[in-house]
Amino acid sequence: MAPREHGGDRGKDRDDRDSEFLDKLVHINRVAKVVKGGKRFGFAALVVVGDQKGRVGFGHGKAREVPEAVRKATESAKRGLVRVPLREGRTLHHDVDGRWGAGKVVLRSAPPGTGIIAGGPMRAVFESLGMQDVVAKSKGSSNPYNMVRATFDALKKQASPRAVAARRGKKVSDILSRRRDQDATAE
Known part of the structure; x- marks a missing residue:
């Protein structure tokens, strides 16, 4: 089977694209859900992402753990980038x-x-x-x-x-x- 020409460094391109963005964690909120037997804690994160060249976006993510909430918020922010003329x-x-x-x-x-x-x-x-x-x-x-x-x-x-x-x-x-x-x- 012949080696593939273009599929080898797909992950590398994604990392390069992600590294161009600066992300800032603005706020983390701990929320509690009361259930039989105690409380279940979750976290909501607000993140701002920008390329420092005129594009910026914000996202909100919720999860049971802080890193997962931050990751979801960052992905959401990258989907909603807007360009601002400076x-x-x-x-x-x-x-x-x-x-x-x-x-x-x-x-x-x-x-x-x-x-x-x-x-x-x-x-x-x-x-x-x-x-x-x-x-x-x-x-x-x-x-x-x-x-x-x-x-x-x-x-x-x-x-x-x-x-x-x-x-x-x-x-x-x-x-x-x-x-x-x-x-x-x-x-």
Whole structure:
């Protein structure tokens, strides 16, 4: 029987693809189910995964053991990656609000050198995304699930000048020159 040409390193490709992602465990919740004879404990994990180049996703996994819950959450996060346009690869194009349930967040673009000014779950999202400068504030629920979902709601509203120009049928320079004019009049 002849050796197969292409099947030999399938596992290696999968490991290379997985290694490009940075995953951050945001929250673990221990849940108890009361049964005859005691309690059965389970674990729920919230994980954020990103490639630090503009793609990020989050996932939720539940299992009887923590490592299994984290693995399920990581797989779920990789299935739901979203691409976020970043200005100069480091910050947002414009300020934006996000909301999910009682979780409300405000994200603002920041000048170079500011760093990530954000708390807990939002910081994990920005670090996985590869964002370097951002100012964020959570104004609602401190529940990590709602904060992460509200952050994703805000990031999905983010639009690059290229996308806005394409939608309006204009040139990118027209969009950016109008923005500069508004900034000059605001000062």
